[in-house]
Amino acid sequence: MKKTLIAAAVMAASGVAFAASNVTLYGVIEEGALVTKTKDKAATFQLKSGMGSGSRWGITGVEGLGNGYSVGFILEQGFTANDGKASKSETGDNFAFARESILYVKGGFGSFAMGRTGGLAFAQSRAILTGWALGTSYDAGAWNVIDKVATRMNNVVSYATPVFSGFSVHAMYSNSGSNGDATDSEKWSKNGHYYGIGVKYNANAINSSLIFEAAQNKNSLESIDEEELITNHNTKYGINYGLEWNLGAWTPMFAYQYIWQDESSKNHQFGLSAKGSVAGGTVKVGARYTFGKNDGVKEGDDKQRAWFVGAAYEYPLSKRTTVKTYAGYADGSKL
Numbered sequence: 001m002k003k004t005l006i007a008a009a010v011m012a013a014s015g016v017a018f019a020a021s022n023v024t025l026y027g028v029i030e031e032g033a034l035v036t037k038t039k040d041k042a043a044t045f046q047l048k049s050g051m052g053s054g055s056r057w058g059i060t061g062v063e064g065l066g067n068g069y070s071v072g073f074i075l076e077q078g079f080t081a082n083d084g085k086a087s088k089s090e091t092g093d094n095f096a097f098a099r100e101s102i103l104y105v106k107g108g109f110g111s112f113a114m115g116r117t118g119g120l121a122f123a124q125s126r127a128i129l130t131g132w133a134l135g136t137s138y139d140a141g142a143w144n145v146i147d148k149v150a151t152r153m154n155n156v157v158s159y160a161t162p163v164f165s166g167f168s169v170h171a172m173y174s175n176s177g178s179n180g181d182a183t184d185s186e187k188w189s190k191n192g193h194y195y196g197i198g199v200k201y202n203a204n205a206i207n208s209s210l211i212f213e214a215a216q217n218k219n220s221l222e223s224i225d226e227e228e229l230i231t232n233h234n235t236k237y238g239i240n241y242g243l244e245w246n247l248g249a250w251t252p253m254f255a256y257q258y259i260w261q262d263e264s265s266k267n268h269q270f271g272l273s274a275k276g277s278v279a280g281g282t283v284k285v286g287a288r289y290t291f292g293k294n295d296g297v298k299e300g301d302d303k304q305r306a307w308f309v310g311a312a313y314e315y316p317l318s319k320r321t322t323v324k325t326y327a328g329y330a331d332g333s334k335l
Contacts (some may be wrong), residue, residue: 010224027057031081032324034139047079052312052324053136056099059289069107076100098237099152101125101292110168117158119150120172120196121211121240126158127171129198130209131242131255133273133284134312140330141310146290147259149238150174150194166203172196192217205245213237234297235264250276269294271328281315306332 034048049055058076065071076085076099086098102115102125118124120273122144123136134141153174161169175196198211215236238259244251252274260266272287310328317323 015318021289022063023059023061024057025057028055029081030055035167039279047082048139050078050087051136051326052314053080053100054087054137055081058097058100058281065107066260067107069105071105073103074100076124080104088199094182098181102126102156108315110159113156113158116152116154118152119194119213120146120198121213121238122148122151122169124152126160126172128169128198129240129242130200130207130244131253131277132271132286132288133251133253134286134310137193138310138312138326138328140308141286141312143255143271143288143324144257146269146306146332147238147257147265148217149236149259153194156194162204162225166201168200170196170198171201205246207246209240211238211240213240224233231325232261232264234264236261236264251275262287262295264296265294265304269313278313281294281313285315286310290321306330308332 006289021174030050031125032048032051034046034051035043036046041333056076056078059073060072060074062070062072075097077095077097078099078147079085080087086095086180097116100115100117102113102117104113117126120127121129123129127142129136132143134143136144137176139145153178156172156174158172159170173192173196175191176194193216194212194213195215196213199208200209201207206297217236218235222290236259239257242253243255243258246251253272255269255271255273257271258267259269267290269288269290271286271288273284273288275284277281286309288308292304292305295302308328308330310326312324312326314322316323
């Protein structure tokens with residue numbers, strides 16, 4: 001059985017570096033030490049950039065149009081603080097703002113955006129994922145570290161309705177597949193496509209979301225994240241449900257995920273987590289269990305099982321500087 005113990009101490013600093021008129025330059029720098037121990041290998045030590053929050057810099061701007069309407073943009077690029085390079089997952093061709101590059105319009109109709117951003121169940125400004133205290137960060141503690149339908153994508157069109165009694169509906173489409181490296185240079189029918197629809201509720205101490213996603217990877221383009229060709233062109237589907245209940249000092253959470261694809265994995269994932277205020281800082285704890293099978297296995301056991309427990313503590317030294325510690329234990333022998 002492959003068992004992994006992860007512990008890290010991270011220093012983060014973030015804040016507004018420049019602001020003039022309605023344009024803001026901002027950044028987050030996070031660097032720390034990571035110790036990893038596996039059953040079959042000795043402990044390794046490395047500097048790690050962006051454990052709890054990815055190091056990045058960005059520019060935002062917004063302009064009022066009158067009558068409650070506004071237009072704005074978000075440009076954001078990630079990097080590794082220990083060497084200054086663009087983040088590994090953001091080194092595709094000609095990326096200047098790989099985390100997000102989006103133009104949006106807001107008004108009484110809701111909000112409409114176009115550009116490059118993350119899927120509804122991933123990250124960035126249009127995402128609505130809820131229910132997991134460790135979010136999409138903290139290495140093995142990230143909610144979608146085992147599987148996901150989409151990461152960041154090009155050629156995105158996104159719409160969110162106004163909020164009615166706490167409810168809002170979110171829809172997203174991408175004409176570039178789900179790996180973020182595809183283009184729309186081919187015929188529409190030959191491109192990869194992503195479709196996402198979700199409902200979010202945020203009122204009365206409850207924060208919850210239900211998301212359905214589908215990705216059609218029709219083209220064999222290189223995946224930036226996995227550095228391998230996509231060879232399974234069957235549609236990949238995913239459902240994510242999250243629930244958070246703010247009780248004051250503590251917020252317990254529940255999350256569920258089911259992702260399936262013909263000739264590949266079909267996995268369920270359950271997570272229980274919580275965050276709360278302790279000794280002037282924030283504690284985040286979580287336990288996650290994944291099980292399913294892989295139809296792509298030709299010989300041997302097709303069953304898949306993995307579990308994880310972890311905790312993080314974030315203590316603010318000032319308004320913009322935070323010390324973070326994290327430890328996690330994972331058993332992924334069947335994945």
